[in-house]
Amino acid sequence: MTFYSTSAEHLLFDAARKGDVEYIRQRIADGADLDITDGRGFTPLIIAAYDGHLEATRLLLEAGANANAQDGGGNTALMGVCFKGYPEIARLLVDNGAELNTQNGNGGTALMFATLFGRNELVKVMLEYGADTSIKDVRGLTALDLAYQQGNEEAIALMQPPAADAMETDTPA
Template structure:
């Protein structure tokens, strides 16, 4: 991983943030380094996914961007979309190899983000793809514990039903 230092690399990050697919295509064709990071460890893929730009996310993944790169806090693109609530982008990331059960610096997972922020369509998606409901964060909490803390009845039901099927 290298930090960006040129204006072209800076423009790549700006294009990812704006969802500028034409510029991203141009930079990919020119051999842009898709593993570059900014000062927070964000890659163009993490930014595009987090900002909800499905086409740019797809272009970056198809060009070889790593869906499992973690930023300086240990967060992945999948965690970001579970926080923001983008099921289509989450599905794309998973189908392109995003690890479901990666933990960030606080032990959180994408499933925990979806649960914590009431993204129940994403909770369901993560469970369908096999997210591990037994993982605990640094406080010892599971996704189900977080659902209870949030009073998220739908997530509680989804997680409990999943746990019953899995046992």
């Protein structure tokens, strides 16, 4: 991981921010370092995903960008899309190797971000892919705990363990 220092590298970050697929494609052909970071630790992939640019995200992943790169706070592209609310990009990231249960510097996970910000479609996606609901953040809270704190009834219902089946009785008919 290197920090950018040239104008071409700076332009790659701008292209990721704008979703400029053609410029990104050109930089890839030129051999650009796709895991380069800016001063906050963001990679072009983190930026493209966070800003909702599906095709730019897809192109960067196909070219080998690290789906699990973490910024200065330990946040990943998947956490960013769960914060912002982009289910299709979340699926793309996970399908291309993004780890569901990575924890940031505060112990937060992508599922926790989706829960905290009421992104219930993303809660469903994370659970569908097998996100671990038992992970605790630095305060000892799980995603379900956060859903209760937020009063997010839909997320609570999605994460509640299934109730035990009622016991069958042997009463005659």
